Each structure stands twice: as C-alpha cells, then as structure tokens.
Amino acid sequence: MTDSPKTALIDAIRPEIKALPESGIVEVVNYARLKKDLVPLWVGEGDKPTPAFIADAAMAALKRGETFYTYQRGIPPLRQALADYLSRSYAAKIDPERVFVTVGGMSAIKETMQMLLNPGDEIVVPSPCWPNVAAAAEIMGGVVRPVMLTFGNRGWTLDIEKVMAACGPKTKIIFVNSPGNPTGYMMSRAEQKALLEFARKRGLWIVADEVYGRLVYDRKAAPSFLEIADPDERVVVVNTFSKNWAMTGWRMGWVVASKQLGQVYENLVQYNTSGVPTFLQHGAVAALNDGDAFLAEQVARCAKGRDMVTETFSRLPRVRYAPPDGAFYAFFSVDGEDDARALAFKLVDRANVGLAPGTAFGPGAPNFMRLCFACSLDRLGEGLARLEKALK
Amino acid sequence: MTDSPKTALIDAIRPEIKALPESGIVEVVNYARLKKDLVPLWVGEGDKPTPAFIADAAMAALKRGETFYTYQRGIPPLRQALADYLSRSYAAKIDPERVFVTVGGMSAIKETMQMLLNPGDEIVVPSPCWPNVAAAAEIMGGVVRPVMLTFGNRGWTLDIEKVMAACGPKTKIIFVNSPGNPTGYMMSRAEQKALLEFARKRGLWIVADEVYGRLVYDRKAAPSFLEIADPDERVVVVNTFSKNWAMTGWRMGWVVASKQLGQVYENLVQYNTSGVPTFLQHGAVAALNDGDAFLAEQVARCAKGRDMVTETFSRLPRVRYAPPDGAFYAFFSVDGEDDARALAFKLVDRANVGLAPGTAFGPGAPNFMRLCFACSLDRLGEGLARLEKALK
Known part of the structure; x- marks a missing residue:
C-alpha cells in the first residue's frame, strides 16, 4: 500500500534513506563556514591542486574532442x-x-554492495571507519555489524578473531580498510591470510578498501589482498586516484576483481553512472604512467607531517596518540574531553582549527579527533601551534 | 545462509544483478567492431564534440586548481x-x-530509485523505453510494470488510462519519459495534468525524465511537469547536459525536486558518487549561460535530419514510420522483418549501417529499429542512402 498523499514528503521515502546520516564532518564545516583564517585539517585531502602533468593530459584529450560516450569498464589504455x-x-x-574504472572509490564500493547485498544481508565492518561504507550498505538494505578497533600503547589495533566471531549465518561481506581511515591501522600479511582462509571456508566475500595502500611510512606498500587472493575468488579490491595523485575532485577510482565479473561491473557502471568521462581517464593514465615521483613526494611530505604531529603531541600530556602506520591522519583523544563533536565545535571557536570528530566515523571512537596531515607543512605547522595552545 | 565456496562466482552474487541485461545496443556495436566505414546511427549522441566555449570554461577552472572535494548538491553558480x-x-x-547536480541523468534516476523503491515496490514504465530505467529499479529490488505505447497513423501514442490501470497497491512510481526515447512520443499538457491528479489521489510519485524536453520541432519546449506540479509534492524531474549541449561524455545531469529533499539528495550523492568534479561544473555553467544559440543550432540540424529521414522513408513502402514530435530518433519497422535484433545484424552486414534494435528497449517493439538523426547531415545522408538500398 502506498501511504496517504497527506504524509510529509520526507516520510514518503524509504526509511533506510531517511535514516542516512548527514556527514558528521560537514556538520562542523558548516558550523565554521564564516570563520576567517581557519586552518582546515578536517577533510581527507591536501591543499595542493592536481599536478599540471595530469591536468594537461586531460585537457589535451578534451581538446581532441574526446567527449562522447565511453567504455563502461574504462578505456583500454587506462586499464592497462x-x-x-x-x-x-x-x-x-x-x-x-x-x-x-569507477566514479571514485565511492562508486566502486557502492556498486560492489549492489552486486552482493540482498536486504537483510550483513556486512562486518571494523570501526571506526569512513562512514560512507556503512551508508552504501544500508542503501541496499544491508545490515552493518561493526567490530571495534581498540586504541592502546601500540596505537590502533584490530583483533581479527573478533572479526571472525562477528560473522554469522547472514554475513555476506567482510570489509577491510587497511591502512585504515581514520585510524591508520594496518593489517599484517599473516592476518590477511588468516582472514582470507576464514572467508574461503565460509563462502564470504572480502571487500578490501586499499585506498591508502601506498601512503605508508616504513615500506613501499601495505600488504594487499591482491598479493594473496586467487584471481577468481570472492575478493574485490577497491581503490581511488584521489589520495596518491591529489585528484580528490576528479571522482575516479577502480575495482580489481575476477574477470568473470566483467560483464557484471560493466552493467553496474552502465546503470549507475554510465562511466567516467574519457578525457578525465586520459589524465588518470598520465597519473599512473608519469606519477611515481609525485607520489613519492606526497609520501615524503606526509611523513614529515606525521613527524610534526608526533613532536607537537609529545609536548601535550592530555593528548593520547600513536603515529599511524599508514594513511595521512592523526586520530587522537584528549583527556577530559569525552565528546568529540563538542570538542570539534570548541576547537573551531577557540583555536580556529577544523578537525573531524570521531563521532563522524561510526561507533568506536566517541572521544577521538581526526586531523589530516596531508597538507603543506606551513599550514600544518600553524594548525598544530594553535592546537598546542588550546590543548595544553 | 551463505552459499558454498564451490559455487561459481557469478552464482554467488545477487540474482537481480546477475539478471541485469547487457545492453542490446552494445551487442550490435560489438558485432560490428571490425567493420570499416560503417555509418553509426545506433547511439543517442551526435558526431560533434562538445563546443569549445564549454570545454574552455572547464579547462580554465582546472587550471585555477579547482580539483578538490566539492558541493554534494552542485556548486552554487551551477545551481543558479x-x-x-x-x-x-x-x-x-x-x-x-x-x-x-548529479553524475548524468543516469545517476539522477538511480538515486531517485534508491530514495523511493523498497524491494517489491512497483514502478509503472511506458514501454518501449530507455532500458536503464528498468535496470536502475531492478537493482533496488523494484518490479517494473510496463505499459505499452502503440504505433499507428499518428505515430507512437500512449493511452494514459492504461498507465493508471497498471497502478496497483504496490505501485510507488509512475515513470514518464516525454519526449520519449526511443519513440519520440510527447505527452500533452492535459494528459500530464490528468496523470498528476491521479498520482496525487493515490499518493504515487511521478518521476519525469525530461531529457529531450528542448529537442522538439513545433514549439520551444515540450510540456513539463515543472510547469504544473507544486514545488513540494511527489514529483521528481530528471535531466541531463548530454543531449542539448553535446556533452554525453561529461556525465552530468540534474534533479529538480522539493527542497525538503535537499539533505536526502545530498546524502545520496555523497554515498553514490560524492559529486561531480568542480571544474566540469564550470563547463556546465557556460553551457547554460552561453549555450542557447548552440542549442538552437542543434535543434535546427536535428529538424533537418528528421526531414531527411521522412523523405527517404517516404520512398520505402516497406518502412512504417511517422516523424517524432520530439527527441532525435526515428523509430520504425520494416514489413517482413519481425526480428529487430536479427535485422540490426543484417544491416551491419549488408548495408554497413549501425542501428539499435527495438529489442534493446524493453517490451513493446520487437520489430522496430532506432535510428539517431542527431549527427551531421553528411553522415546521416550516407546512412540513409545505404538503408534505402537495403530496404527497397
């Protein structure tokens, strides 16, 4: 039965959609919109625009007139x-x-959820986590089972036994984000192998978000499910151009999965977005083929940023923090501050610094704050100086 | 229960997703991939790239470094x-x-389906229709109820009494595509009013795809639900930049709905695509603010193309066709040819012309062919000459 035409418009839509949360980060951004000279460290991007060699390749393709409908799996040179x-x-x-190729890592995750989740199917998600993962599952009627990471002397850790224990008869997917946003947690090779073995036994899918796989500080790349999974099993690895090559605004990402799913992803791309503009894909080709040096610079700058955070926080006894293994966030708590959302507003007011509250990342870190250190060291230094005064 | 790990990968995904059809147009395109000098009239786009004044505006924004995360509802100048x-x-x-603002008309439709369709909810879709509409509904577990348009001396017509009769207790949406792809059918103002009145009484939503609203040949614009619906009722109008301004490859579209749904669409954009690249949005601003003359030229060329089709077909007694009121397709049948799919392959082989078979557009036109006349008149003339020989 349809509901009465007198029902409020918002009550006439699906309850799952009405329940989707507004971003807990955007809420703080909106609160701070009129503040002058605020140092924004809340969003997961740096302050440098996309490098010219990438933009130039896209513009050259646009000038060549590559503005027609495109390959739904991505143009062949980009896939290569x-x-x-x-x-x-x-x-x-x-x-x-x-x-x-997909419209960002977001669409890669969204289309994978569409492929796998019937209403009522469960997805196990280590938490805190980028909130869009849970939302993408919930749009499909999926049920999110969070498993808490914990913070201790070794920083953020995850007990994979708890992940396995959370898998029940309705579980379809184990979601793994390593290195993790917001925590910086990195899963070891041995843990990945154990989890994959468990998933195989139970017929579960692993969806691995490896967006920060190259943003690591003690090795070339984080352990990847690409290195241990067979090409044709229930493993989907999602990724993005956003972070490595400063392309957050380009909305380009990709999936690696079995080629048996080629027609499935082609259809899902067709019926969700109908693909990524060809001329943007040529920019992405340049990022991959000519962007190793840029990526190395990004990692080096983030490593310096991470050191600056560590040094500043070492002088602040109220701050509880450990340098992350990967990604470009410091995720820390402040003794005596139990409400991250309130603290985020307070830091806008008193320090003129924008941080993201842990409450924006699902359960597990109601008193933690996320600081993105991917920006220029000048901006970061100014932000840290203000925080130091406010949190002394 | 999860299925056994021995199950074939393709059988481990949702049955609704496995059942999604491959595009019936792409099937023909793939068949013809190695043919030389083929005249392609199958896809819904012209052969002119996006005009320079639009590309230039996007490139200027890209050069300014507008490559960061963006407004999820669209940048303010574009919404204005x-x-x-x-x-x-x-x-x-x-x-x-x-x-x-959305990633194409496709994402506008997809996000609206997500907002409205619970599994088992029905959507009434006049058919034949662009197949992506049904697919977008089916991904959400929606059930499509087609209502057939019919072809007669007045061309393609739709009996809106049949549309109303198809609405049952599980119906949530009436989908209206006017002017229609592939038929060119245009709904009158009186019919729109009657349908809206019916939808109001029954608490149904109208989702109006008005992508071809300005591609009409006897007036400025097709009747629009924007002109008769209240701002805050259950009417969503979707549209795209693709056709009017030769921007098919840009993947940009928009929704007009109640502003009470602003946060809902913001969330859906966030959790599906996370928005449209800012620098592309600046191209779209140029299209809207400086593109009226270009649009007028497009319509004038399409009108000439339509006349060329009408003239050619008037010499072909086997062809059954009436000039469409809107959109840029001729949708016709050929006496003695009952299988459009087979005819599409045959025309590739014998005439070296690419058309889209009616079978690609859902039920209702198994023996019809779609020819897009939006291309240059030279290309169209050559295609028509070849068809004339083949269909004599």
Whole structure:
C-alpha cells in the first residue's frame, strides 16, 4: 500500500534513506563556514591542486574532442596503465581484464554492495571507519555489524578473531580498510591470510578498501589482498586516484576483481553512472604512467607531517596518540574531553582549527579527533601551534 | 545462509544483478567492431564534440586548481544557472534550492530509485523505453510494470488510462519519459495534468525524465511537469547536459525536486558518487549561460535530419514510420522483418549501417529499429542512402 498523499514528503521515502546520516564532518564545516583564517585539517585531502602533468593530459584529450560516450569498464589504455601500476606496486601480476574504472572509490564500493547485498544481508565492518561504507550498505538494505578497533600503547589495533566471531549465518561481506581511515591501522600479511582462509571456508566475500595502500611510512606498500587472493575468488579490491595523485575532485577510482565479473561491473557502471568521462581517464593514465615521483613526494611530505604531529603531541600530556602506520591522519583523544563533536565545535571557536570528530566515523571512537596531515607543512605547522595552545 | 565456496562466482552474487541485461545496443556495436566505414546511427549522441566555449570554461577552472572535494548538491553558480535556464525555458519559476547536480541523468534516476523503491515496490514504465530505467529499479529490488505505447497513423501514442490501470497497491512510481526515447512520443499538457491528479489521489510519485524536453520541432519546449506540479509534492524531474549541449561524455545531469529533499539528495550523492568534479561544473555553467544559440543550432540540424529521414522513408513502402514530435530518433519497422535484433545484424552486414534494435528497449517493439538523426547531415545522408538500398 502506498501511504496517504497527506504524509510529509520526507516520510514518503524509504526509511533506510531517511535514516542516512548527514556527514558528521560537514556538520562542523558548516558550523565554521564564516570563520576567517581557519586552518582546515578536517577533510581527507591536501591543499595542493592536481599536478599540471595530469591536468594537461586531460585537457589535451578534451581538446581532441574526446567527449562522447565511453567504455563502461574504462578505456583500454587506462586499464592497462592500472594493471602496470598495480603489478609494479605489489607482489602480484594483475591482468587488465580484472580492472574496472569507477566514479571514485565511492562508486566502486557502492556498486560492489549492489552486486552482493540482498536486504537483510550483513556486512562486518571494523570501526571506526569512513562512514560512507556503512551508508552504501544500508542503501541496499544491508545490515552493518561493526567490530571495534581498540586504541592502546601500540596505537590502533584490530583483533581479527573478533572479526571472525562477528560473522554469522547472514554475513555476506567482510570489509577491510587497511591502512585504515581514520585510524591508520594496518593489517599484517599473516592476518590477511588468516582472514582470507576464514572467508574461503565460509563462502564470504572480502571487500578490501586499499585506498591508502601506498601512503605508508616504513615500506613501499601495505600488504594487499591482491598479493594473496586467487584471481577468481570472492575478493574485490577497491581503490581511488584521489589520495596518491591529489585528484580528490576528479571522482575516479577502480575495482580489481575476477574477470568473470566483467560483464557484471560493466552493467553496474552502465546503470549507475554510465562511466567516467574519457578525457578525465586520459589524465588518470598520465597519473599512473608519469606519477611515481609525485607520489613519492606526497609520501615524503606526509611523513614529515606525521613527524610534526608526533613532536607537537609529545609536548601535550592530555593528548593520547600513536603515529599511524599508514594513511595521512592523526586520530587522537584528549583527556577530559569525552565528546568529540563538542570538542570539534570548541576547537573551531577557540583555536580556529577544523578537525573531524570521531563521532563522524561510526561507533568506536566517541572521544577521538581526526586531523589530516596531508597538507603543506606551513599550514600544518600553524594548525598544530594553535592546537598546542588550546590543548595544553 | 551463505552459499558454498564451490559455487561459481557469478552464482554467488545477487540474482537481480546477475539478471541485469547487457545492453542490446552494445551487442550490435560489438558485432560490428571490425567493420570499416560503417555509418553509426545506433547511439543517442551526435558526431560533434562538445563546443569549445564549454570545454574552455572547464579547462580554465582546472587550471585555477579547482580539483578538490566539492558541493554534494552542485556548486552554487551551477545551481543558479540551472534555475535560470529552467525558468526561461518553461512556464515555471524554479528555485535553485530545488536543483541537485548529479553524475548524468543516469545517476539522477538511480538515486531517485534508491530514495523511493523498497524491494517489491512497483514502478509503472511506458514501454518501449530507455532500458536503464528498468535496470536502475531492478537493482533496488523494484518490479517494473510496463505499459505499452502503440504505433499507428499518428505515430507512437500512449493511452494514459492504461498507465493508471497498471497502478496497483504496490505501485510507488509512475515513470514518464516525454519526449520519449526511443519513440519520440510527447505527452500533452492535459494528459500530464490528468496523470498528476491521479498520482496525487493515490499518493504515487511521478518521476519525469525530461531529457529531450528542448529537442522538439513545433514549439520551444515540450510540456513539463515543472510547469504544473507544486514545488513540494511527489514529483521528481530528471535531466541531463548530454543531449542539448553535446556533452554525453561529461556525465552530468540534474534533479529538480522539493527542497525538503535537499539533505536526502545530498546524502545520496555523497554515498553514490560524492559529486561531480568542480571544474566540469564550470563547463556546465557556460553551457547554460552561453549555450542557447548552440542549442538552437542543434535543434535546427536535428529538424533537418528528421526531414531527411521522412523523405527517404517516404520512398520505402516497406518502412512504417511517422516523424517524432520530439527527441532525435526515428523509430520504425520494416514489413517482413519481425526480428529487430536479427535485422540490426543484417544491416551491419549488408548495408554497413549501425542501428539499435527495438529489442534493446524493453517490451513493446520487437520489430522496430532506432535510428539517431542527431549527427551531421553528411553522415546521416550516407546512412540513409545505404538503408534505402537495403530496404527497397
């Protein structure tokens, strides 16, 4: 039965959609909108625009008139460049036929949820986590089972036994984000192998968000499921151009999965977004083929940023923090501050610094704050100086 | 229960997703991939790239470094330009707060289906229709109830009494595509009013795809639900930049709905695509603010193309066709040819012309062919000459 035409418009939509949360980060951004000279460290991006060699390649394609409907799996040169990039970044040989280009990592996750989740199916998600993962599952009627990471002397850790224990008869997916946003947690090779073995036994899918896989500080790349999974099993690895090559605003990402799912992803891309503009894809080809040096600079700058945070926080006895293994966030708590949301507003008012509250990342860290250290060291230094005064 | 790990990968995904059809157009395109000098009239786009004044505006924004995360409802100047464009195109004053920018018309439809369709909810879709509408509904577990248009001496017509009769207790949405793809059917103002009145009484939503609203041949614009619906009722109008301004490859569209749904669309954009690249949005601003003349040229060329089709077909007694009121397709049948799919392959082989078979557009036209006449008149003339020989 349809409801009465007198029902309020918002009550006439699906309850799952009405219940979707507004971003807990955007809430703070909106609160601070009129503040002058605020140092914004809340969003997961740096302050440098996309480098010129990438923009130039996109503009050249646009000038050539590459403005027509496109390949739904990605243009062949981009799929080849992705396979080459992945094969030289990881101990794995990736077939370009396994690579599907998407509208950002977001769409890669969304389409994978569409592929796998019937209403009522469960997805196990280590938490805190980027909130869009849970939302993408919930839009499909999926049920999120969070498993808490914990913070201790070794920083943020995850007990994978708890992940396995959370998998019940309705579980369809184990979601793994390593290195993790917001925590910086990195899953070891041994843990990945154990989890994959468990998933195989139970017929579960692993969806691995490896967006920060190259943003690591003690090695070339984080352990990847690409290196241990068979090409044709229930493992989907999602990724994005956003972070490595300062392309957050380009909305380009990719999936690596079995080539048996090629037609499925082609259809899902067709019926969700109908693909990524061809001329933007040429920019992405340049990022992959000519962007290793830029990526190395980004990692080096983030490493310096991480050191600056560590040094500043070492002088602040109320701050509880450990340097993350990967990604570009400091995720820390402040003794005596139990409400991250309130603290975020307070830091806007008193320190003129924008941080993201842990409450924006699902359960597990109601008193933690996320600081993105991917920006220029000048901006970061100013932000840290203000925080130091406010949190002394 | 999860299924056994021995299950074939494709059988481990949702049955609704496995059942999604491959595009019936792409099937023909793939068949013809190695043919030389084929005249392609199958896809819904012309052969001119996006005009320079639009590309230049996007490139200027890219050069300015507008490559960061963006507004999820669209950048304010684009929402304003859309409101201005709609207000001058239609007898309606559109508030920019009612306009939401999306990744193409496709994503506008997809997100609206997510907002409205619980599994098992029905959507009434006049058919034949662009197949992506049904697919977007089916991904959400929605059930499509097609209502057939019929072809007669007045061309393609739709009996809106049949549309109303198809609405049952599980119906949530009536989908209206006018002018229609592939038929060119245009719904009259009186019919729109009657359908809206019916939808109001029954608490149904109308989702109006008005992508071809300005591609009409006897007036400025097709009748629009924007002109008769209240701002805050259950009417969603979707549209795209693709056709009017030769921007198919840009993947940009928009929704007009109640501003009460602003946060809902903001969330859906966030959790599906996270928005449209800012620098592309600046191209779209140029399209709207400086593109009226270009649009007028497009319509004039399409009108000539339509006349060329009509003239050619008048010499072909086997062809059954009436000039469409809107959109840029001839949708015709050929006496003695009952299988459009087979005919599409045959025309590739014998005439070296690419057409889209009616079978690609859901039920209702198994023996019809779609020819897009939006291309240059030279290309169209060559295609028509070849068809004339083959269909004599």
